[in-house]
Amino acid sequence: MEFGAMIKFYRTQKGMTQGELAKGICSVPHLSKIENNSKEANEETIALLLERLNISMEEVEENEEQIKFLLREFSSHINFFLTEKVEQTFQKLQEIEHLIPFSKYIYMWELYKYRYLLFKGLLDEAVQKRDHLQKQKKNFSQHEDYLFRYYNAVFLILKGQYRQADEILEMLYMENEHDTTSGEFYYHLALIKTSLEQSGYAIHFGKMALQIFMSEYNFIRILHTLMLLGINYTHSNILEEAESCFQHLIRNAEILQEESLLPQIFHNMGNLQQKMGNSKKALYYFEKSLAIQPAQNQDYLVTLYVIGELHYSLHSDEKARECFQEVYTLAKKFGIKKLWLLAEFYLLYITAPAKGLKFLETRVIPYLEESNEHADYLFLFYKKLADFYNQEGKAAEAVKYLSKITE
Amino acid sequence: MKKLAVLLVSISLVFIFTTNKGVEAPKTTDTAAVNSVQSIPILPPVG
Numbered sequence A: 001m002e003f004g005a006m007i008k009f010y011r012t013q014k015g016m017t018q019g020e021l022a023k024g025i026c027s028v029p030h031l032s033k034i035e036n037n038s039k040e041a042n043e044e045t046i047a048l049l050l051e052r053l054n055i056s057m058e059e060v061e062e063n064e065e066q067i068k069f070l071l072r073e074f075s076s077h078i079n080f081f082l083t084e085k086v087e088q089t090f091q092k093l094q095e096i097e098h099l100i101p102f103s104k105y106i107y108m109w110e111l112y113k114y115r116y117l118l119f120k121g122l123l124d125e126a127v128q129k130r131d132h133l134q135k136q137k138k139n140f141s142q143h144e145d146y147l148f149r150y151y152n153a154v155f156l157i158l159k160g161q162y163r164q165a166d167e168i169l170e171m172l173y174m175e176n177e178h179d180t181t182s183g184e185f186y187y188h189l190a191l192i193k194t195s196l197e198q199s200g201y202a203i204h205f206g207k208m209a210l211q212i213f214m215s216e217y218n219f220i221r222i223l224h225t226l227m228l229l230g231i232n233y234t235h236s237n238i239l240e241e242a243e244s245c246f247q248h249l250i251r252n253a254e255i256l257q258e259e260s261l262l263p264q265i266f267h268n269m270g271n272l273q274q275k276m277g278n279s280k281k282a283l284y285y286f287e288k289s290l291a292i293q294p295a296q297n298q299d300y301l302v303t304l305y306v307i308g309e310l311h312y313s314l315h316s317d318e319k320a321r322e323c324f325q326e327v328y329t330l331a332k333k334f335g336i337k338k339l340w341l342l343a344e345f346y347l348l349y350i351t352a353p354a355k356g357l358k359f360l361e362t363r364v365i366p367y368l369e370e371s372n373e374h375a376d377y378l379f380l381f382y383k384k385l386a387d388f389y390n391q392e393g394k395a396a397e398a399v400k401y402l403s404k405i406t407e
Numbered sequence B: 001m002k003k004l005a006v007l008l009v010s011i012s013l014v015f016i017f018t019t020n021k022g023v024e025a026p027k028t029t030d031t032a033a034v035n036s037v038q039s040i041p042i043l044p045p046v047g
Helices: A003-013 A018-022 A028-035 A043-052 A057-079 A083-095 A097-102 A106-119 A123-139 A142-159 A162-175 A183-195 A199-215 A219-235 A239-255 A259-275 A279-291 A298-313 A317-334 A337-351 A353-371 A375-392 A395-406 B002-019 B031-035
Strands: none
Touching: A003 A018, A003 A028, A003 A043, A003 A097, A018 A028, A018 A043, A028 A043, A043 A057, A057 A083, A057 A097, A057 A106, A057 A183, A083 A097, A083 A106, A097 A106, A106 A123, A106 A142, A123 A142, A142 A162, A142 A183, A162 A183, A183 A199, A183 A219, A199 A219, A219 A239, A219 A259, A239 A259, A259 A279, A259 A298, A279 A298, A298 A317, A298 A337, A317 A337, A337 A353, A353 A375, A375 A395
């Protein structure tokens, strides 16, 4: 406990001068040094000063315990993804915020405020908090420094900057000699690897996260991890495992009152069915997902786009066109460039294939190559262009795109 | 003369071993990935 700062705080709050407080207890310069923490006062002096301020030592110790308890609770609620409890505990902490600077948890509280903003997805405010913490970094303990770097990685995940996030987590993982008991850490690592389409690693870390979450009976995070595993099993063609993950999710999301996950589960189940060659079943799951999604968010657009592609592959051009038209309009409105480019490509391609392919070559492919993601999509489009040039008898162009596939 | 012959043989052997690595096998890619409609997953919450 920082007694000096606390004495100064209450003395000022009560409108007392240093002379009034110190009278008969210690000299004014001595009190001044105590308040500035430049001198260790003995317990007796502290007790007398607190008594004059009407604060009991017991109360001070209770406050410290309370802060410690609430911070632990807060961290635990985040790990268990208990959204409402996170909110309640954060509010309780805010109520005693004025006491925290006198405790040893001052930086921890600031770090947890950063974590709270990330949990709530308030990225603009999180940037401010991060910059503020950056200035305090030199004062952090080893554990606080670890948390700061870890939270920065979470921030990057939320911003979609997976490579940078991956670098930080890999570094932390190495520093800890590949040993952590945090399911959250493995979960975030698996999430990054999924986004980078490194399914092997994603499955490895996902399983480690699952093991820890299961030992903690962390049911919500178990669902989230199963979803990651299902996605990566699908990507790696381990289809039976993927199907059992999604079936388990569909059964348990309702039991655990996590219905908000259902649209995502149905969408990913649709992907799996598509990969298994069951187009009708895939369409059923995608449409089921779309029906319960709040319209006009990014997930809705992704599902609608995939339905468009599926209709196109089933030769239902008119239905495909309707989907792509809606995706194009909404994606433009929200500024989601990848989806509007892809939708525009299909709209052109359905009516005039040659025009569509030109657009693919000049607009879509450069964008996807630059964004350095969705290698699978690039393969599909390279193949499309190679086939087109092959039919046209333009061997050099065809070879160019085929060689891009094997690069 | 004999030394020169040995030297020439060594140089040519080094040359052969360093240049004749053979044609690298093309990297394979998932054939399903180039032939089918792609999947875009929806990820669970970051938290």
